[in-house]
Amino acid sequence: MNHKLGLGLLVLIAGLSACDKQASTTGAAGESTAGASASGEAIKFVKTQDGSPLEIKAELFDTPAAKEFLATGKNPYVGKEDAIAQGKKTFQLYSCTQCHGPDAGGQVGPALTGPNYNYAKDATNKGMFETVWNGTNGGMGAKGKGLMDPSDPNNGISPDELLKVIAWIRSHGSLTGNEEAAS
Ligand code: HEC
Numbered sequence: 001m002n003h004k005l006g007l008g009l010l011v012l013i014a015g016l017s018a019c020d021k022q023a024s025t026t027g028a029a030g031e032s033t034a035g036a037s038a039s040g041e042a043i044k045f046v047k048t049q050d051g052s053p054l055e056i057k058a059e060l061f062d063t064p065a066a067k068e069f070l071a072t073g074k075n076p077y078v079g080k081e082d083a084i085a086q087g088k089k090t091f092q093l094y095s096c097t098q099c100h101g102p103d104a105g106g107q108v109g110p111a112l113t114g115p116n117y118n119y120a121k122d123a124t125n126k127g128m129f130e131t132v133w134n135g136t137n138g139g140m141g142a143k144g145k146g147l148m149d150p151s152d153p154n155n156g157i158s159p160d161e162l163l164k165v166i167a168w169i170r171s172h173g174s175l176t177g178n179e180e181a182a183s
Helices: 001-030 031-038 064-072 081-093 096-100 125-134 159-170
Strands: none
Touching: 064 125, 064 159, 081 096, 081 159, 125 159
């Protein structure tokens, strides 16, 4: 019994380190995460307004980071300087600044830095994604691609851009939003 267990562990460890090697050669292209979502593994989004299902086309998740988010609910851009810098620009471009302030500390709209939110789920990156994508009941319209102006399917923020915006918001707050990944 013990012997078998030991052997099993060895095999497992050997397998894991083989995976590691593969990941380091192919990982940059994000193939491992693409594989995860291609196999149908995906988080389920819900509307912040009423908790009902929120459908977002899988093909909009068109970068390795966006695919990883779709599979795990974690935002890989949190803590990444380049992504945070791009997120800041998008935050300005989409006028988030006008309502939430240049440092997301609040203006007409509430502060986004947490840890307390109007919608408690915004403490998670999945929750904040849903809130911004589809809007709220209390004064904020949907910002997601195709939703900001229904007459133009190309308007609005893409999932990849929104993850960078959220990474920028998190860089001003005390939460990473990845602590409690979606199950
Ligand atoms: C026209 C003003 C306006 C703009 C532009 C705007 N918001 Fe908002 N936002 C609001 C208001 C008002 C609320 C509060 C809504 C509520 O409580 O239902 C809010 C709520 C939020 C919340 C939820 C906060 C909480 O406490 O749970 C998030 C996250 C958010 N906005 C992010 C964004 C981002 C990101 C952008 C840019 C893509 C943006 N907002 C653009 C006005 C705005």
